[in-house]
Amino acid sequence: MRLGLSLLVPALAAVLIVVFRARPNLREGVSLAAAAVLFGVVLQLHGAVSDGARPELVLAEPFPGIPLVLEAEPLGVLFALVASFLWIVTTLYSIGYMRGHHEKNQTRFYVFFAYAIASVMGVAFAGNLFTLFVFYEILSLTTFPLVTHAGTEAAKRAGRVYLGILFSTSIVFQLLAIVWTYFAAGTLDFQAGGILDGRVAAGAVPVLLGLFVFGIGKAAVMPFHRWLPAAMVAPTPVSALLHAVAVVKAGVFAVLKVTVYVFGIDFLAGTGASVWLMWVAATTILLGSLVAFTKDNLKARLAYSTVSQLSYVVLGAMLATSWGVVGSGMHIAMHAFGKITLFFCAGAIMVAAHKTEVSQLNGLGRSMPVTFLAFLVGTASIVGLPPTGGSWSKWFLGMGALDAGQAGLVVVLMLSSLLSLAYLMEIPMKGFFGKRSGPPESPGIREAPLPSVAALVVTAAACLLLFVYPDPFYRLMTMVTGQ
Amino acid sequence: MREELVLRVGAKVLAPFIVAFALYVHFHGDYSPGGGFQAGVILVAAFVLLVLVYGLEAVQQVLPPRFVQACAAVGVLLYAGTGIVTMLLGANYLGYNVLAHDPEHGQHYGILLVEAGVLITVFGVMATIFYHLAGRGRSE
Amino acid sequence: METATDIVLLALLAATAVGLVRIRNLFAVVMLAGIYSLLSAGLFTVLDAVDVAFTEAAVGAGISTVLFLGALALVGHREKKPTRTGRMQVLPLAVVLITGAALVYGTMDLPPFGDAANPVHHRVADHYLEETYHEIGVPNVVTAVLASYRGYDTMGETTVVFAAAVGVMLLLGGGARRRRGGAAPASESESE
Amino acid sequence: MRIVDHLPILQVVVPLVLAPLCALVRSRRLAWGLAAAGSVSSLVVSLRLLSAVMASGPISYAIGDWAPPFGIEYRIDVVNAWVLVVVSTIAAAVAFYARVSVQAEVGDRRIPLFYAAYLLCLSGLLGIAATGDVFNVFVFLEISSLSAYALISLGRDRRALTSAFRYLIMGSVGATFIVIGIGLLYATTGTLNMEDLSEILPQVWDARTVKVAYGFLAVGLCLKLALFPLHLWLPNAYAFAPSAVTAFMAATATKVAVYMLLRFFLTIFGAAFSFGVMGLDRLLLLLALTAIFSMSLVAIFQANVKRLLAYSSVAQIGYMILGLSFASVTGLTATLLHLFNHALMKGALFMALGCVVYRIGSVHIDAMAGLGRRMPLTMAAFVAGGLSLVGVPLTVGFVSKWYLILGALERGWWPVAVLVLITSVMALVYVWRVVEVAYFKPPPDDEPIAEAPASLLVPTWALVALNVYLGIDAGRTIGVAEQAARTLMGTAP
Amino acid sequence: MMSELLSQVVGSYNYWIVVFLMMTGFYILISRGNLIKKLVGLNVFQTSVFMLYISLGKITGGTAPILVDDPEALYSNPLPHVLILTAIVVGIATTSVGLALAVRIKEAYGTVEEDEINEIEAGIDDRRAPGRAALRGP
Structure with missing residues (x-):
């Protein structure tokens, strides 16, 4: 029932948004209220799941034996918690951003935003691979209008890349992997310990796993990461949603879920099938960081940072150890809060100061201290510095790597942290200490509109809070690994 | 057309015989070669002969296009x-x-x-097709 | 005697067919096609298919020729000289040769021509010959099979003829108006 | 005798009798009413037949009370009951669609004759599917083909005439090849009844005549079903025919030809002969893959959207043949599912294009700029149909693709599975080209374009709804297709 | 071996000439550009197929299948005759629709030669949308 609500609330919100399209205040009110209600629903689910319940809801049965089914389990609840909470914040932020930026077609924006969240809920609570695939594809479709929101030639091109990569990887690799799984296991249900153990020849496991990892294009593992920077043309709240919450996290979440519930980490560890993919992930981590370095455009830099960070999650999953999985799941949450803070800040800078390039930020921090402080917190969380939540996930990932006997990966993690420290720290440093070049800016530069600032303060605060109190996420992840 | 008097008279005389032959072919089909289809074709032959000699308009007055079209449908x-x-x-x-x-x-x-049924349809269809092909040349 | 007639008729047919390929005056072609039909009707008679011969003569040599001539009056009667004589004929020739070779290959295993023991004459055909008199009471077995045993085929045949009439009426029923110009010229019935 | 016992013959005869009535009446409305009544009645009959056959096995109907093989037999099993449902479902949708569309594209005077030809075509197709006699197949094939030539020639573009003529030539060659094949079969067996043939043929497998007959039937049928490289007649025929005709033909004619292929090769010759002796699977695999790949590629570069979809149809026929080439129950299930599913999606897509033609008179891709806003419902239907064509989950396209891949994996043919998926992406590309133009290009001028009328939209959306509904609840269609596949493979319980 | 071949030839000569006729018709059909000539080719092709069928039904020394009061009478097979009667009718139906099409093509293109038609069609610009004026409807 509550599972159904988790899809229904945002979908209903979308309808109401259309109904109230002529009255912006009411329209945004509906968005906010729906976000709050959804978060409440997910919290309740969290309670139930913590008590050991596994609510299930069959929506339809397209194929005999392969239903479209929702099921709440710890990993999904973790993802849903993050996504639904950040929906509230993002909505708050968008109100300030969209009005401050005078965007067109705001109603369409909110409608598809709501649909995107509904599909994220579907991904989070998918009870089998088929359901996961369905909502995964719906998510690609519902976010497409958001990516191409501007409607310009550039936006169109970006949309083509976005949909092209996401659809072709999911159709060619992921679907093949799913049918293969069904062919081998006779079922697609997610089960603790996996369904493939002993059903696939050992030699084929690395291939099948590779099909999943590359087929889940939203995880942006190189070389299928191009859509992510391309989608930068979207309005900033969309970027925030795409890159911090909905789309990318749906991708890495799917990878993690497949690893844990389809393959089973014991099976993977036993066959060593995931080792080659660890190094693919490690390469993505390093290359993503290096590319981020070269980008002057703030959003592009953040995008490549995301590419790099996503592979942390993938790496954690591929480690196929308990700590790795815990770290992976924690990183979904921690990176979400950190990265969304950074994007909010980037958007705030764009709305308030109309700056998009890193090199233009000199001295801006003095006009927008709150924004740049929040950016600093977000940076710390992404890099993994205490006292922010990000340090926990990095810690567990490192433990996982050692557990898996891959000391080399620990070096990669350290190296990449240093790199991200370098390319992210440059921004608040410039903001606070950089000299303004050229003629003094027009004196009008102030903080962004209140809702936006409030939103980024909330997420930055959450980054700090999660250092002290990572418990909810940690507990969920230990339930997943069964420790 | 006066010099074609012989033809006209000849056709007039011949046509009933052809029709009679067609009917013979039709009703005698049980015992000898022939049947509805062949009879229909022979009827059309009589009809073509009449058109050739008397002209399309004259024949169309006796056998209007709509009538032969209806024949095609009625036979089926x-x-x-x-x-x-x-x-x-x-x-x-x-x-x-x-x-x-x-x-x-x-x-x-x-x-x-x-x-x-076969006879009626075959006659109707062939006459219709003939009307259309022959009529096409004139209305231009 | 039968065989001799058969051979002569077949030879004539072959000669006519070759003529049909070569002649370019369409009036002559249509006339020759009529002759081809008449010859084949003769062949059918020799092969005991009198009903078929009757029909072929009436349709192939009669109706069909009339229709062709009617059409020729409207489209002109001279076939253009093929412009690409050399190249054009190779592919069709290859297709025809392969098809023909396949057919000849297939006839190798066909039961000998005219043998009463061939499977083709049993199973169904002998039943017709034996039972028609009792079951239907009509001496012409072809008529009996045509109108009763396989009467449904004949109904289909009638429908095909009717379909042809519908097709011709749809195509030529609009009155003659030349359509010219671009992709979607105006239609006939607009003028009405 | 109760009327229920006559269902097999009523299936075909009702539209066949209504056709001459259509030609007799002068009123357009009455003619349309007859066509609609005929289509709906065949849908009702086919559904009842399907449920009867599913419940209690094949039905044999001896026409003229002559016991087979002496008379002509109608024999309905799950396979052809399924095909009858496919054809009559589309026919019913198209009949309602045609009323307004045909009036706009064909003109008033010829409308009663149009519906006569439509009903003839329908009864021809149904007759092919229902019959259990090989020569009767030929007769009804010609009924449907002749009326199809006429229907196609009615397109407004003058190229409709030449495409109809080419179709006539190719179709007649195909039919003649089929007649040769049937003749050779008859020469070796002495019978024309399908059931009878399937019993006698195993005794004469070795005869070269039988193999040559097989070859001629294969070529003739492949011409009819437009299997690459014998597809040349199809793209123009579909592109220039009136919209309602395109929707009807694309969704039914080639499907019935595929059915004929299945019936001849699997029921009459038998799976053992086709796959074991003739090695049909390998040849078809090659042709199907080439068809799918090359035709999807060609479709991507078409500027005329109707032609684009026509090439896509040739590719999709490749999918059906691919399923057959797996020589397994799963593969055939995929074929039979795709038979129906492709009919549903192409029907919906061509109907949506018909709405576009109705309003703007062209389906050139440039002419469709900005239509997403001008004709939202039409274009939404197009998008939905297109997604189904791509094989997005929760549409019927996904269901058939699923079984196709499963079949490939069963055979261990990985590259085939990958190729199928890659061509789905190609389908996405050509569908997306249209979507992009319709939604992102501004309309060329400010001439207001209204949404298509409800009488066109309702049938279109009915098919779209089926596309989605049967994609979400595919259990029943899968069940029927699977049982039919077992029947064809001779492994039915 | 030789005699076997000979008997093969004697047993099949009828079929072989029929095959030759068929292929001649087929050749005219696919090699000629004139639409009328194509239809003539189709006719020849089909008529020759009829001969194949009728040859199959022939029994040496038999008579036409019209029953007479003679128990010893040997009749040729009536079934191919029936099938071919049907096929002849189908053939003429196809021919007439083909001719009607040819007439219309002549009116629309001014020619019935395939290469000239192709040339004209290659020159048609699809981009020039006919617009709504070309539609008859509302």
């Missing part, structure tokens, strides 16, 4: 209808046995009816 209806009648009488589709008191007569009636 007659054939298919025979099947429906046998169905209503309790047999399978086109099971002629039930058309009369005993199967053999039933078969006779059935064959006669459907051959008539």
